[in-house]
Amino acid sequence: MENAKNILIVEDELIVAEDIADTLRSLGYGVVGIVSTGEKALQKISQTSPSLVLMDIMLKGDMDGIETTEKLRQQSDVPVVYLTANADDKTVQRATATEPYGYLVKPIEEKELKRTIEIALRRYQAEQKIKQQAKEAEEERHRKNRYLSMASHEFRTPLTTILMSSQLLQQYEQKLTPEKKQRHFERIQNAITSMNTMLEDILTLGRAESGKISFSPGAINVVEFCQELLEAITQSTGRNHSLNLEISGEFSGAIMDEKLLYHILTNLLGNAVKYSPEKTKIILEVVRCENEVSFCVQDQGIGIPPEDVLKLFEAFHRAQNVGEIAGTGLGLAIVKRSVDLHKGVIEVTSKVGVGTRFTVKLPFQSPLS
Structure with a gap:
């Protein structure tokens, strides 16, 4: 069967438990163990994380199957199917309150065992999917x-x-x-x-x-792209700075997302211009290193205080030394997300009053979508 599931059997009658285990294995399920008490069941569940628990209601010891399931619910949502030979109305009510995923009456027939487990696992998967969707919706709302x-x-x-x-x-x-x-x-x-x-x-x-920005890698002329970008920035905001491009290596065959690379480099170069004194030099260094391309932006600006480096890529965060220099605190957050979509890395070294160097390393050929 697909993705064989592992099942824990909690049953104090060993012969019955072994018979159930043999039937499960013949149906393609794995058996992570057989235990006879509630205490051992909780310990085994924490150790093995089974896909489902077959829990006898009338266990010997300090806890019966229902009490064991109640304690289990405090630490895990693993689905439980009860096993019972007979039970009075009060016991059934107690068992129902623990929201089991099914009941099996002993002696257990193979077809009934298979059907009950399949229904329980499908219900559990459906509930997990709903929970995940609800969690994502809540995270989106908070965001x-x-x-x-x-x-x-x-x-x-x-x-x-x-x-x-x-x-x-x-x-x-x-x-x-x-x-x-x-x-x-x-x-x-x-x-x-x-x-x-x-x-x-x-x-x-x-x-x-929210995962709604597309990642669409394609062939790109890295050198031409960087030349045109640097020229555009020079004409718009960098007229009072010396912007230099340094290229090293062979770039034919490069595959990247041009729009995301634009976000990365315009934000890094724009910040370099914004936070650097006029007439200072800003360098964009592009280097081919085997299976990756390194884009380094070096400035001679105000630098970033060490305590701000850790929060540098958080939305709306701005370093404490920016003063009255305008900015939204979003650019580097966008850079980080764009780098992540390329499965690349970004590094920063900075010294206050000396300058900052951002290094972005992207795969030379991102997989085509």
């Missing part, structure tokens, strides 16, 4: 609430800027010089851009964490 809470907090600053500048423009339009008016318009535009960037980052990170 959305967390993002909503964080986003509402982060949106307050740009919204306040927009509100204050628009009020000043409205109330003092005649008194403001053209230069001051222009300054307020620029503040409004910058605040809107910041909010739009933050919203895009939140959506991207949310999709990544």
